[in-house]
Amino acid sequence: MRPTAPDPADTDAWNTYLAEGNAKQARKRVAADVLLRDPSGRVLLVNPTYKPGWDLPGGMAEASEPPEDTARRELMEELGIRITLLGLLVVDWVAPHGPWDDQIAFIFDGGTLDQDHADRLRPRDDELSEAAFVTPAEASVHLQDRIRRRFEHALNALDGGRPLYLRDGEPVM
Template sequence: MKPPSPADPVAWNAYLAEGNATQPRKRVAADVLIRDADGRVLLVKPTYKPGWDLPGGMAEANEPPHQAALRELREELGLHVAPLRLLVVDWVPPHGPWDDQLCFVFDGGVLPRDRASALRPHDEELSDTAFATVSDAQELLRPRLGTRLEAAIRALATGCPEYLHDGSAYPEHR
């Protein structure tokens, strides 16, 4: 059967919608690298999983990653930051019960001392916040996220975003 023609917009849109419905979906996470005046990085302690994390979270359906990051900062920390610069994209393959995922890390800038010291969780998803040196943060974070943090720090220094494949430099970028 021949697909409909764009000359018939109703049939064409129905055809495209059918194709869209069968396409795979990607999970998207958007984290933010926020520093204090001493160069330490902000970590958050989620209540729904063990360990520490970078602030941010999962994008909602049809939500751009940078807007997901901004929304998560507002909801979880009551924090408003300027538009974000991309630092890292990491493709994470399927693992455990999870499908693959695209993880973004954006630059949230440097908080002045008064704002950094007043930062507290604003909802039940977080139990704590802390600023840590990069080396201490890497020890507190899961290995894949620690590597993502390293890449974000490099991207800050070079001004060039990094693409990772499961937390490692993509082979063409090594």
């Protein structure tokens, strides 16, 4: 038999009850990346020093950090740029893989940098060895499978004008 929830008017008992439920519920890792372009339509890729292969700029959320704040923070820390996000392109539920539990991965539209800013863009910390604007076709070659699928669907969402929900890199809705 399930225990009966306390009366919400009893604030202490109610908060204890909610805390117990919260402690038992699953927690998800959250990644937030940005699709950022230059005036010629090339996309920004970064080469992380802590894992193989190229990636979109962005990173992992800190505790209780909203995904859009994660994306902006990571671009400031790693590339020294402040951007205004123009919208959501992709949400991808990523199944457990290797030693990792499942996660939720977002890609936001970072818009287009003017040519001067694009030309001056350089890594600002030791997490990145390189940053480069490449054509979408070149990006698909440089990205590993999981992020490549997400990236290609982000381009489709950009063209289609609406965000996509993915399950392990494949559209489900």
